[in-house]
Amino acid sequence: MRARHRLSAFAAALGVGAVLATAGAAAASAHDTLDGTTPAQGSTVTALSAVSLTFSADPLGTDGAAVIQVIGPDKRYYETACPDLNGPVVSSPVALGSAGSYEVLWRVVSSDGHPISGSYTFSYAPGGSATPAAAGSAKPVCGPAATAETEAPTAGASADAGLWVGLGIGAVVLVGVGAGAWALARGRKSEG
Numbered sequence: 001m002r003a004r005h006r007l008s009a010f011a012a013a014l015g016v017g018a019v020l021a022t023a024g025a026a027a028a029s030a031h032d033t034l035d036g037t038t039p040a041q042g043s044t045v046t047a048l049s050a051v052s053l054t055f056s057a058d059p060l061g062t063d064g065a066a067v068i069q070v071i072g073p074d075k076r077y078y079e080t081a082c083p084d085l086n087g088p089v090v091s092s093p094v095a096l097g098s099a100g101s102y103e104v105l106w107r108v109v110s111s112d113g114h115p116i117s118g119s120y121t122f123s124y125a126p127g128g129s130a131t132p133a134a135a136g137s138a139k140p141v142c143g144p145a146a147t148a149e150t151e152a153p154t155a156g157a158s159a160d161a162g163l164w165v166g167l168g169i170g171a172v173v174l175v176g177v178g179a180g181a182w183a184l185a186r187g188r189k190s191e192g
């Protein structure tokens with residue numbers, strides 16, 4: 001009888017652990033992820049007319065929700081218009097200035113309704129003097145100045161956090177389940 005009680009407690013703990021681990025993983029995977037960018041992170045371009053980001057699902061097209069800022073080595077902004085949403089692709093036209101490292105700050109509303117953001121850099125090395133350097137803008141061309149800048153964590157980081165929380169809870173429950181199984185085995189041994 002006592003062993004049977006322990007067995008049902010063991011089964012319940014196992015069920016709770018499985019549910020929590022699944023819930024954590026589901027919450028993490030619900031966010032859209034950034035699947036690719038043009039230009040690619042860390043790449044060097046000799047000419048560029050737009051920055052495009054491709055997500056795993058279609059970001060929500062709420063007014064002003066999507067932000068792409070392209071910041072040059074002189075800290076000026078080189079995007080020339082608000083982002084355009086086309087299915088999973090969000091892009092902004094750019095006119096780059098002098099050669100050097102450019103940072104892309106982005107923020108979109110994931111298809112599950114949560115804002116996600118991130119940043120990456122690429123290098124600009126224009127070939128010859130064919131492309132005149134644009135002057136850029138002292139302020140972001142589109143939307144409130146601070147939105148993309150204040151949200152440092154990347155989409156990957158926040159999705160990972162959700163996943164790790166889920167896995168952590170799952171691990172804690174599994175340890176408990178293991179302890180329960182050990183106690184059960186010990187109980188069986190002393191009773192038998």
Ligand SMILES: [Cu+2]
Pocket residue numbers: 030031110112113114
């Ligand atoms: Cu979400």
